[in-house]
Amino acid sequence: MSNLSLIKYELEEINNIANFLDSENNELDEKTINDTKESIELLLEEKSEQLELILKELEAKEEKCKEIADFYAIKAKQANEKKKALKELILEAMRKLGAKKIETVTGTFTIRNNAPSLIIEDENLIPQKFITHISSIKIEKNEIKNEIKKGIKIPGVHLESTQSLVVK
Numbered sequence: 001m002s003n004l005s006l007i008k009y010e011l012e013e014i015n016n017i018a019n020f021l022d023s024e025n026n027e028l029d030e031k032t033i034n035d036t037k038e039s040i041e042l043l044l045e046e047k048s049e050q051l052e053l054i055l056k057e058l059e060a061k062e063e064k065c066k067e068i069a070d071f072y073a074i075k076a077k078q079a080n081e082k083k084k085a086l087k088e089l090i091l092e093a094m095r096k097l098g099a100k101k102i103e104t105v106t107g108t109f110t111i112r113n114n115a116p117s118l119i120i121e122d123e124n125l126i127p128q129k130f131i132t133h134i135s136s137i138k139i140e141k142n143e144i145k146n147e148i149k150k151g152i153k154i155p156g157v158h159l160e161s162t163q164s165l166v167v168k
Helices: 004-020 030-097 143-148
Strands: 100-103 108-110
Touching: 004 030
Parallel strands: none
Antiparallel strands: 100 108
16 A cells, blocks of 8 residues: 555544544543544644645646646647648648649648638628627626625525635
8 A cells, every 4th residue: 555545544544533423423421532532633643744745745746747738738839830831831832833632652742622711801791690699697706795794695695614724
C-alpha cells in the first residue's frame, strides 16, 4: 500500500470513528467518548505534517501539469499555424502552375473545391425571416446576497455557508 493510500485509509478510519462517536447508536459514556475524541485528534495531529507535505506536493504537481499543458497548447498552435502556411504555399504554387493533382510516393496533393461559405456583408440588410432573436437570463447574485444580508426575504433563494481547508 502506497504512502498516500495508507494515509487516505487512516483518515477514513478517523472519520469513521468520529462518526460513530457522534452517532446516537453508540452506547459509550461521555468520558469514553471525550477520551476517544482526544486520542483520534492527537492521531490526526501526528499525521498533519505528512498530510501537509502530500498536499503541497500535489499542488506543485497540479501547477507543473498546467504549465506543461500550456506549453504544449502553444506548441500545438504553432504547429497548426506552420501547417496552414505550408499548405497555403503549396496551394498557391499548384494554382499558378495549373496543377490540380500532384502524386508522390508517400501521398497526394489535390486541389478540392470546397462548399460555398456565406459571407455577411451587412447584417442590417438581412430580411427578418432569416434572423432569430435569442434572449438570456442573468440573475444578479450579488444584489440578492446584499438584500438577504439586510434581512429582506427573497423567495427561491437562501444563503449557505460552507467550509474549506486552508493549508499554509
